[in-house]
Amino acid sequence: MAPSGVLRQTGGRARCRVLIEGVVQGVGFRPFVYRLAEAHRLGGSVRNGQDGVLVDAEGDRDAIERFLDQLKSTAPSSARLRRITVTWGAPHHDPEPFRIDTSAGEGDPALFPAPDLAVCAECLAEMADSGDRRYAYPFLNCTQCGPRYTIIRALPYDRERTSMASFATCPACREEYEDPRDRRFHAEPTACPACGPRLALRDSGGRALGVADPLSGAATALRAGQIVAVKGLGGYHLACDATAPGVVSELRRRKARDAKPLAVMVGDLEAARRLCVVSDAEAVLLQSAARPIVLLERRSAASEAVADEVAPRLRHLGLMLPYTPLQHLLLQRVDRPLVMTSGNRSDEPIAYQDDDALVRLGGIADVFLAHDRPIEAHCDDSVARVIDGAPSVLRRARGYVPLAISLTHEAAEPILACGGELKNVFGLVRGREVFLSQHLGDLGDARAYRAWVDAVAHLKGLLELTPRVVAHDLHPGYRSTAYARMLDGVRHVPVQHHHAHIASCLADNGVDDRVIGVAWDGTGYGTDGHVWGGEFLVADLERFERVGCFQEVAMPGGEAAVREPWRMAAVFLHAAYGEAMEKLDVAFVRRLDPSAWRLLSRAAERGLNAPPTSSAGRLFDAVASLLGLRDRVDFEAQAAMELEALAVPDADRVYAVDLDEQDGRTIVRTPDVVRGVVEDLLAGVGADRIGSRFHATLAEIVVRTCRRLRDRSGLDRVALSGGVFQNVRLSRLAVEGLGRAGFQVYTHHQVPPNDGGLALGQAAIAARFREDRSRV
Ligand SMILES: [Zn+2]
Ligand SMILES: [Zn+2]
Numbered sequence: 001m002a003p004s005g006v007l008r009q010t011g012g013r014a015r016c017r018v019l020i021e022g023v024v025q026g027v028g029f030r031p032f033v034y035r036l037a038e039a040h041r042l043g044g045s046v047r048n049g050q051d052g053v054l055v056d057a058e059g060d061r062d063a064i065e066r067f068l069d070q071l072k073s074t075a076p077s078s079a080r081l082r083r084i085t086v087t088w089g090a091p092h093h094d095p096e097p098f099r100i101d102t103s104a105g106e107g108d109p110a111l112f113p114a115p116d117l118a119v120c121a122e123c124l125a126e127m128a129d130s131g132d133r134r135y136a137y138p139f140l141n142c143t144q145c146g147p148r149y150t151i152i153r154a155l156p157y158d159r160e161r162t163s164m165a166s167f168a169t170c171p172a173c174r175e176e177y178e179d180p181r182d183r184r185f186h187a188e189p190t191a192c193p194a195c196g197p198r199l200a201l202r203d204s205g206g207r208a209l210g211v212a213d214p215l216s217g218a219a220t221a222l223r224a225g226q227i228v229a230v231k232g233l234g235g236y237h238l239a240c241d242a243t244a245p246g247v248v249s250e251l252r253r254r255k256a257r258d259a260k261p262l263a264v265m266v267g268d269l270e271a272a273r274r275l276c277v278v279s280d281a282e283a284v285l286l287q288s289a290a291r292p293i294v295l296l297e298r299r300s301a302a303s304e305a306v307a308d309e310v311a312p313r314l315r316h317l318g319l320m321l322p323y324t325p326l327q328h329l330l331l332q333r334v335d336r337p338l339v340m341t342s343g344n345r346s347d348e349p350i351a352y353q354d355d356d357a358l359v360r361l362g363g364i365a366d367v368f369l370a371h372d373r374p375i376e377a378h379c380d381d382s383v384a385r386v387i388d389g390a391p392s393v394l395r396r397a398r399g400y401v402p403l404a405i406s407l408t409h410e411a412a413e414p415i416l417a418c419g420g421e422l423k424n425v426f427g428l429v430r431g432r433e434v435f436l437s438q439h440l441g442d443l444g445d446a447r448a449y450r451a452w453v454d455a456v457a458h459l460k461g462l463l464e465l466t467p468r469v470v471a472h473d474l475h476p477g478y479r480s481t482a483y484a485r486m487l488d489g490v491r492h493v494p495v496q497h498h499h500a501h502i503a504s505c506l507a508d509n510g511v512d513d514r515v516i517g518v519a520w521d522g523t524g525y526g527t528d529g530h531v532w533g534g535e536f537l538v539a540d541l542e543r544f545e546r547v548g549c550f551q552e553v554a555m556p557g558g559e560a561a562v563r564e565p566w567r568m569a570a571v572f573l574h575a576a577y578g579e580a581m582e583k584l585d586v587a588f589v590r591r592l593d594p595s596a597w598r599l600l601s602r603a604a605e606r607g608l609n610a611p612p613t614s615s616a617g618r619l620f621d622a623v624a625s626l627l628g629l630r631d632r633v634d635f636e637a638q639a640a641m642e643l644e645a646l647a648v649p650d651a652d653r654v655y656a657v658d659l660d661e662q663d664g665r666t667i668v669r670t671p672d673v674v675r676g677v678v679e680d681l682l683a684g685v686g687a688d689r690i691g692s693r694f695h696a697t698l699a700e701i702v703v704r705t706c707r708r709l710r711d712r713s714g715l716d717r718v719a720l721s722g723g724v725f726q727n728v729r730l731s732r733l734a735v736e737g738l739g740r741a742g743f744q745v746y747t748h749h750q751v752p753p754n755d756g757g758l759a760l761g762q763a764a765i766a767a768r769f770r771e772d773r774s775r776v
Pocket of ligand 2: 169170171172173174191192193194195196
């Protein structure tokens with residue numbers, strides 16, 4: 001390395017080697033470097049090296065400086081540059097033109113697989129141009145866009161290791177592929193009508209329907225009110241006309257999906273704005289290369305455009321824009337919003353293999369719009385929303401996976417973090433990078449569990465990684481825990497559920513602090529075997545202490561109490577009023593079946609199948625039932641979501657709630673909350689106002705308890721995690737209140753606060769774990 005003064009003396013010429021680490025494969029990075037080098041009249045080369053992309057650049061020193069600046073500032077939007085290392089050296093003075101070295105070079109580069117990318121504007125323009133050879137071709141792509149993760153069989157990312165291997169490129173495509181000036185230079189999945197995948201239209205029995213244009217056939221079926229299975233990037237969608245209530249109800253019936261909201265795809269941003277209020281930040285998220293489903297507030301005036309059956313009783317609608325060329329063409333032809341929901345029945349994983357899809361979706365879809373490009377990894381659509389101007393991922397899958405999240409510290413050995421049971425995501429750690437899997441659903445479903453085992457093997461294979469450490473939840477009933485315990489020859493790191501939530505929030509924010517952790521959710525296995533879920537911890541990545549929690553109540557029937565919120569309402573009423581509850585003049589008590597209640601209270605008293613719980617989720621359920629929202633739920637958090645949707649914007653007061661101290665722990669007297677709700681009911685206050693006061697009360701409990709814990713611990717940073725903080729109203733009120741009280745607050749952005757974020761927390765804790773350290 002020579003000091004710059006020496007280089008200046010050699011007539012302003014210089015040479016440098018640049019190492020670029022990060023997601024730089026499958027995103028058009030080398031051609032980008034090539035064009036940039038040409039623009040600055042530099043000689044040298046670019047190639048894949050052991051640790052990333054390597055550039056040798058020689059030329060005028062000022063030109064190299066500008067080249068380096070633009071390398072960072074104008075890199076392809078899908079590239080993720082983690083580190084750029086520049087080493088200056090003496091120039092060679094051989095004026096060779098810049099070239100792309102495509103030889104294997106010095107071994108495999110450090111591989112960061114790229115996520116699937118929405119079709120780009122240039123490809124869309126070609127698709128719309130009747131003079132272009134790819135006019136109306138539904139599988140065009142380039143280095144800036146198209147399938148990646150879902151077609152990759154192995155790395156490095158080359159066509160022969162993707163599901164495009166069986167399609168031989170035609171001479172025209174080959175020419176583009178080999179031309180460094182072409183935007184399809186080394187576009188691995190490139191295709192055209194002459195050489196690429198083709199569409200097919202089939203009936204529900206798999207027989208080919210003799211139509212000239214499968215796309216128009218599918219569009220006609222959709223307009224006629226049929227349900228169409230459409231093969232996408234990461235699996236099949238079930239599509240139907242979102243404006244037709246009868247069809248949407250029929251889809252729900254066939255899918256055995258009673259009430260969960262369904263995602264809707266609209267043709268463009270204007271169409272989205274006709275249905276929902278879309279802020280600038282939400283527009284950016286909708287149009288991002290990841291193209292998640294974005295939760296948006298419905299326009300009240302637009303209630304007729306999309307059938308109520310799409311998202312019953314909810315104020316928000318999950319909208320997404322087309323991200324494959326096929327979806328663009330389909331939306332143009334149908335010209336109305338389409339329900340586009342995962343192709344599965346109930347809680348099963350999304351169908352992605354053609355034969356399997358026919359079997360599993362044959363009884364749901366009337367018609368199949370399929371194609372012959374195989375899908376290697378199944379991947380649902382991601383779900384995100386904007387909270388206070390910042391995007392927040394609620395379900396991390398297509399478009400985000402497998403982008404790594406960096407830890408603050410390096411793991412000594414490769415780690416597998418198994419995640420939880422519901423909304424499972426697992427993670428693999430290499431060095432500082434955590435590669436999280438796509439959302440894999442609820443492992444209680446046997447098919448989902450098998451798909452999970454396959455997904456673990458697939459990602460391990462892709463990253464060529466053999467875990468030496470396995471992190472898992474404490475819950476003995478989780479399938480992911482059982483799997484972890486079966487593994488031999490690895491170090492096991494059991495992680496308490498809520499500790500994992502708080503660690504996840506720390507890792508999500510790239511910090512390594514000791515914090516007050518507020519972990520509120522439905523269910524998490526506690527170190528005492530009880531069902532935790534309304535927890536205050538003092539925690540860092542090494543250990544935690546449970547410094548506060550909700551008062552425990554019985555959860556009669558165990559899981560049945562999750563499905564039937566009326567059970568929790570009765571238990572909380574009893575905790576608040578004792579036997580006098582039976583005389584309360586509220587609708588809930590009037591409709592309570594006395595014999596059912598007697599059975600329940602007896603079981604609760606004796607602790608028979610009635611585990612003690614401090615769950616915040618169950619308190620939401622109880623209040624939703626007291627307000628008459630629902631006594632039974634079809635899916636977890638349904639009652640809480642409806643309670644949030646119902647509440648009026650601003651609370652005029654909060655309920656008085658006692659905070660007690662017991663064995664050095666702050667106990668939140670949650671029956672006080674229920675007493676406040678009941679007094680309002682007796683006074684004739686409306687459910688919408690009570691819902692609002694309830695949310696404000698919970699936010700105030702967060703702030704008051706954290707103040708008390710700050711006085712005791714000196715900690716002034718708070719991490720909010722757990723599924724309850726998906727509740728935007730509660731989250732916002734808590735963040736505002738904590739801010740006013742002088743706290744620094746961490747919330748989630750890259751991974752969800754729900755159990756989909758557990759693996760990241762487990763990974764961060766396991767990366768810190770040392771054998772010799774005793775653990776809480
Ligand atoms: Zn493109
Ligand atoms: Zn071709």
